[in-house]
Structures are given as C-alpha cells and as structure tokens.
Amino acid sequence: MTAPDTQSPAPADKPRREPMFTPEDKANIAWFWRGYLREKLPWLIVVFGMVIAQGFVYQQFLRLTESGLRVIFDSGTLRDLVVICAAVFGVFAFRGVMSYLIPRVSVWIAADAVAKLRRELIHHLMELDLAFFEHTPPAAMIQKLVGQVEGLGNFVGQTTVKAGRDIATVVIVSIYLAYQQPLLFASAAIVFPVIILTMQLVSRKVKLVQAQTENAMRDYISTIDETMSGMRTVKIAGQEEVEEDRLVKSTSRLRRLTIRRNAAQAVILPCIDFAAAFVYMLVIGGGGYMVISPAFDVDGAAIIAFLIGLVLIFDPGRRIAQFVVSLQGALVQLRLVRGLYDERAGIVDAPDAVSEFDTGADLTLDNVTFGYEPDRPLFRDLSLTFGGGQVTAIVGPTGSGKTTILSLLGRLYDPIGGTVRIGDIPVNKIRISDLRQAFSVVAQDIVIFNSSILDNIRYVNPDATDAEVRAAAEAAELADVIAERGDLPVGPKGAQLSGGQKQRIAIARAFLRDAPIILLDEATSALDQKTEDKVKRALGRLARGKTTIMVAHRLSSVIDADRIYVLETGALVEQGTHAELLAKNGLYAQLFDSQKQSYGN
Incomplete structure (x- = not known):
C-alpha cells in the first residue's frame, strides 16, 4: 500500500472546536487572492457589478408585483397592467443577459487562476529534491495537480459566483422588505441566528470529513496506479481477485465518507425549511391581522408582495447555506494545495x-x-x-x-x-x-514514453535534428527496430518493447546527449546473452574516451x-x-x- 501523505491532516474521531475560518484558512485565502486573483481585479469588479445588478432584478420584480396587484384589485386599468407586465419581462430579460455574461467572465478568470496555479505548482515540484519524490506517493501529486486544483477552480469560478448572486439577492430584497414592512421583517429575522449557528456546527463536521475524504481519495488513486502499473505481475500471479478486493475496499471507504459528509450537509436544508415555515406562519398571521385591523395602513397587495419577497429570500438562502458548508471542503483543498509550497529543496x-x-x-x-x-x-x-x-x-x-x-x-x-x-x-x-x-545516465529502470522510438531518443535533446537522432539510434544498434516499427508509439511505459530495446533507447539518449561522464x-542486467552482447557493443562505443x-x-x-x-x-x-x-x-x-x-x- 502507499505511504501516508505527510501534508494531509490526520483524521480525528471528533471535530475540533474551532471557528468557521481558522487563522490558517484566512492566511490561505489571502495567499490565493494575492497570487491568483488580485491581478484580475478590474474584471472581478465587472462581475461584482453584474451580480449586484442581478440582485436588483428581484427587488424591482417585487415593486412591480405589488403595483400590479393594486392595479388588479383597485384601478383595473388595462393599460397600466400591460406596462407593468412589459416592465417585468424587461427586468427578467436583463437578468437573463447577466446570467450568460457572469459565468462566461467568471469561469475565464478562474481558468486563468487555475492555469497559473498549476504552472507554479509544476515549477515548484521540478525544483524539489529527489528525496521528496521517493517519499511521496505519485497519487498525492496527481490529486493535487488534477483534483484539488480543479476543485478550487470550479469553486471560485462557479460556486462562489453563484453564491455572490444569491447573497446580493438576499441582501437587496431584505433591505427592500425591511423598508416596506419593518415590523413584519423584524419578526421574520428572529430565525436568522438559528440558521447561522446550524451552519457553523455543520461546517466543522464537513471540514473534518472532507479532510478524511481527501486522504481516502489519495489512497484510492494510489491503489489504481499500483494495480495498473503492475498488471503484468497481477495476471501472471493470478491475483486479480486480490487487486479487485483492494480497489473495492478503497471504494467502500470513499462511499462511507461521502455518505457521512452528505448526512452532515443534509441538516442545513430542513433547518431552513422549518425556519421558513415558522416565518411564513408569522407573516400570514401577523400580516393578515395588519390588513384587517384599521390600526395599520397595510393592504393585501403589500402582504402578498412581502410573502413573495420571503420566497425570494429563502430560496437563495438555502443555496447560500449549502455554499457556506461546501466552502469548508474548498478550504481543506486549498490548505492541501498550499501545503506543497512548504516543501523546500535542500539541493540548491x-x-x-x-x-x-x-x-x-x-x-x-x-x-x-x-x-x-x-x-x-x-x-x-x-x-x-x-x-x-x-x-x-x-x-x-x-x-x-x-x-x-x-x-x-x-x-x-x-x-x-x-x-x-x-x-x-x-x-x-x-x-x-x-x-x-x-552526465549521461543509462539505467535499468529507464523512463519510456508512449511515442515513437525516435521521439523517445530525442527526449534528452529536443533541439536535435532528425539526422542526429538517427545517428544516435544507429550507434545504439536500434536501426533495425526503428525500420520495423517506424513512427508507431511504443505503448504506455514502453510496454511494446523488450528490455533490451529499452536499454538501447537509453544508450541512444546518452549518445545524443554526448556528455563527458x-x-x-x-x-x-536481466538481459539474455545475445541482447547483452548488443548492449555491451553499444556501451563500448558510448564510453570511448569518456x-x-x-x-x-x-x-x-x-x-x-x-x-x-x-x-x-x-x-x-x-x-x-x-x-x-x-x-x-x-x-x-x-x-x-x-x-x-x-x-x-
């Protein structure tokens, strides 16, 4: 099995009592902002402006709805009703345009940030010592460069922008409702602390489970890599059932953690629904009384518009709550990605x-x-x-x-x-x-890529001419193999080549590099006598005078x-x-x- 990833947080049985945003979380968010988003500030301001404009659409819809209801109940003027309907269509058409532009711009911003992050991570990895790679499972690197970075990009470019739209809607509509009906809004606001407390409790649990899920995913990827890389041995030894069992166990662990995470997240929506039911009951009862009682200057149109406004608040409110919870998972991924930069090269x-x-x-x-x-x-x-x-x-x-x-x-x-x-x-x-x-190195365990033999030789000197590459292949006694295979790829890790052919590719690389040592x-090693004789002849030519x-x-x-x-x-x-x-x-x-x-x- 794979070695543990020292950068991953150790699982714990109980969630630690910590704030929703730890000092480390704040530092990581600031690091991501400075390094990958701040340079896009003008475009972020544009996105923010479009999000705010979207939020005002619902406020205008409430105003127009209330006016339309009064037209229906009071004046009954057809012309006024047509004007209001046209205005409603206009504001929602505007929202539709914004709904197209916002994700286009935000995904572009996030894609640029992710591309830059990947480039810098790859550059940092290339500078690390060999010891790091000998102690770190490849799955941990694949997980960071592929899964975790992509997850951050999706979170920034889509989830966060959608949450920003929902927050703008909730804030703008709430301000409008509080201005129109302050007493009713105050009675509705009493449930907000309960929702916030629930989100805090759930967030802690989700952050813990997300950390365990990242560990489980790393182990799962490692198991797949080990199984696929060693499939020849698996088949010869007849261990298909053993490998299947390993993969199934890893899958089962992921399944259990996914269920645990979703179980924690599932608490949020019922909480909001119960809060909404309580608020709707207060508004219908209290608002109805205000309409009936002569002590209040409130009509039915105002109460109906207020109820519609609450729907417009609670629906995005549900999504905001889910965003806050999913944010904890993104913070775990951000911590793991940034943790790679804690590794420092000792060979400098x-x-x-x-x-x-x-x-x-x-x-x-x-x-x-x-x-x-x-x-x-x-x-x-x-x-x-x-x-x-x-x-x-x-x-x-x-x-x-x-x-x-x-x-x-x-x-x-x-x-x-x-x-x-x-x-x-x-x-x-x-x-x-x-x-x-x-130095030129010829090793038993040589890296072979799934491309042609000539391309594999050219790896050590990308600027070499075709003539130089073919001369190196000739010196390594590979001409006959190239004539037979042509430009055909050699398979993953050179699976379609013999051990001796791989060795001669390594020797051809050394000829092409032409280093003095x-x-x-x-x-x-592990070559038959005839193949060894070919390799030794090539090595003899390679070592001459060096x-x-x-x-x-x-x-x-x-x-x-x-x-x-x-x-x-x-x-x-x-x-x-x-x-x-x-x-x-x-x-x-x-x-x-x-x-x-x-x-x-």
Whole structure:
C-alpha cells in the first residue's frame, strides 16, 4: 500500500472546536487572492457589478408585483397592467443577459487562476529534491495537480459566483422588505441566528470529513496506479481477485465518507425549511391581522408582495447555506494545495557556485558519510576515486550502496559528512544545471514514453535534428527496430518493447546527449546473452574516451574495467582489476564464481 501523505491532516474521531475560518484558512485565502486573483481585479469588479445588478432584478420584480396587484384589485386599468407586465419581462430579460455574461467572465478568470496555479505548482515540484519524490506517493501529486486544483477552480469560478448572486439577492430584497414592512421583517429575522449557528456546527463536521475524504481519495488513486502499473505481475500471479478486493475496499471507504459528509450537509436544508415555515406562519398571521385591523395602513397587495419577497429570500438562502458548508471542503483543498509550497529543496546552488570545471578530471568521494535517514548512515567515511577518462566499476551485494554513489556524484543527494569532488572542486560548489549536464545516465529502470522510438531518443535533446537522432539510434544498434516499427508509439511505459530495446533507447539518449561522464546503473542486467552482447557493443562505443562509472550486478560486464570497487553493507572491502580481485579470492571472487554458469564458461 502507499505511504501516508505527510501534508494531509490526520483524521480525528471528533471535530475540533474551532471557528468557521481558522487563522490558517484566512492566511490561505489571502495567499490565493494575492497570487491568483488580485491581478484580475478590474474584471472581478465587472462581475461584482453584474451580480449586484442581478440582485436588483428581484427587488424591482417585487415593486412591480405589488403595483400590479393594486392595479388588479383597485384601478383595473388595462393599460397600466400591460406596462407593468412589459416592465417585468424587461427586468427578467436583463437578468437573463447577466446570467450568460457572469459565468462566461467568471469561469475565464478562474481558468486563468487555475492555469497559473498549476504552472507554479509544476515549477515548484521540478525544483524539489529527489528525496521528496521517493517519499511521496505519485497519487498525492496527481490529486493535487488534477483534483484539488480543479476543485478550487470550479469553486471560485462557479460556486462562489453563484453564491455572490444569491447573497446580493438576499441582501437587496431584505433591505427592500425591511423598508416596506419593518415590523413584519423584524419578526421574520428572529430565525436568522438559528440558521447561522446550524451552519457553523455543520461546517466543522464537513471540514473534518472532507479532510478524511481527501486522504481516502489519495489512497484510492494510489491503489489504481499500483494495480495498473503492475498488471503484468497481477495476471501472471493470478491475483486479480486480490487487486479487485483492494480497489473495492478503497471504494467502500470513499462511499462511507461521502455518505457521512452528505448526512452532515443534509441538516442545513430542513433547518431552513422549518425556519421558513415558522416565518411564513408569522407573516400570514401577523400580516393578515395588519390588513384587517384599521390600526395599520397595510393592504393585501403589500402582504402578498412581502410573502413573495420571503420566497425570494429563502430560496437563495438555502443555496447560500449549502455554499457556506461546501466552502469548508474548498478550504481543506486549498490548505492541501498550499501545503506543497512548504516543501523546500535542500539541493540548491551555493551563492559562490561556479559553472566552469574540468569534466575530464577524477571524481572523488573523500571520507563521505551518508544515509537516507540521518540516524542510520549507509556509508561512514567512504573514500573512492574514479579516474578521469577511465572505466570504473562498482559491484557488491544488493543494498551495499552502489546506486547511491551515482546519486551522490550527480548531487541528487548531499552527503552528511565528507566531500564529493570533480577535480579539486566540490560538487556543491558547482551550479547544479552545469554539473548534471556533464552526465549521461543509462539505467535499468529507464523512463519510456508512449511515442515513437525516435521521439523517445530525442527526449534528452529536443533541439536535435532528425539526422542526429538517427545517428544516435544507429550507434545504439536500434536501426533495425526503428525500420520495423517506424513512427508507431511504443505503448504506455514502453510496454511494446523488450528490455533490451529499452536499454538501447537509453544508450541512444546518452549518445545524443554526448556528455563527458557516463553513469551506467545495471545497464545490462536481466538481459539474455545475445541482447547483452548488443548492449555491451553499444556501451563500448558510448564510453570511448569518456569517464565511465558502472554499477553492475552481472560481473561479466565489468571484466575489462580499469578499476573495480567491491562494496558490502556500505563499506569498501576490495578494489583492483578483475585479475587482481580474482587473485585475492575474496568477496569479488566468490560473487564471480557463483555467476560463472550464466556466462557459459
């Protein structure tokens, strides 16, 4: 199963007693406003103006309705009735135009804000260290970049604008009713505190459940990703029922949380309905008395218009209450998205970093101490030298730290102690982009995209010409494969390619990049002898005249290395040439003897 997302709030059994808007919520809203909405302020003012204009439509409708009722009940003039009907049609036609323009403008504003937010999130992600990606489930990133950001965009561009329209309607109509019938309106207003208190209580519950739902959704996406990525293994092992059970369990958890959230939200509408029933009873009873009693100058038209006005208040009021509750879910999403910016890169350029360095010099680990967890070092005072222009191999049992050394050389990690140098310059004194430009990497686990082989090779140098890409493919012995496949895509993650073809794509990329230092990480492992021979020939051409550092499990690939380092549990136990190490009859000789049969000797 996936690792927990450290940015997600931990579930709790009981909602915490906190205000509807915590200081963190206010800070997040201010951050989103400053970064993504403030620049659209003129357009937001336009939207706000149109929303206010929409609110006045209902106020004018009430005024016209009351006048129309008096025409019907009192004067009975047909001309006046026609004028009022035309006016009613006009104000609602105006509202219809606003109903078209407002979402068009607001969605455009929100879409721009979301696009900018995504760009900045992606840029921030690209600057984070490798360690972040090795400890963060891909599902958490997918959820933020896709689901949570899109949810914020919809909330800002649609839900909030609709709520703004409803709030304008409620406020404007309420002011009009309070002006027309202050006594009746005061009696109706006594239910407002009850509605507000209910919204506060429900909002706390929704915020808690929404946080748990985001966690559950992340786990669900992770489970899908793991299942789809490992479908070959699932099928071979006959574990379809196991994976189905995992997905069903994740789905069931989402279902339970969705029901809990909706159950909390469902309290709002009945509360408003009961409040509305109570108010309507007061208005009909009290208003009827005011019409009958000579002590009040109120007629039936005024009471009917007032009742219609209450309908116009309570209907959008219901939607406002739902908005306030859904706002809590949006605040959770905003907190999770902004939380990504709390992650900071530890591998950064030093203030005095240089761009120029001798790429043909020796690479040195000098008394390096390193561990993925600081309190559990993998290396202690490890010293190695990789000769410039030479081929150096690193071998040893699984878990001995071979690949980690390559990561330290490329400064994917910084050591806890000691120094990693190229020539006399520590790698942390070299600009990261210039340092990594000096390396080409050929690894066993190579990233392949669902495009043509030529496009996959071009990935490391998008500006390369077709001739340069084909030359790199030829050098990597891929010409026959390209001739057979042409421009056909290779399938998700290169599913339609063999392991050897993927390796040769990686080698072709290295040819196209033409970096002076080659890092080979298990580049020939898990290949049959014929395919390994092709890959080795290509690697031989690639490494000619360059500094080459090989990490290998299959020792047949390191026989010709200028120097071989043998590691065991993070310590250097042997070093020398192939012949020298065999003569020592130590760990290397034991490993080599155990693999002899696979070499066909």
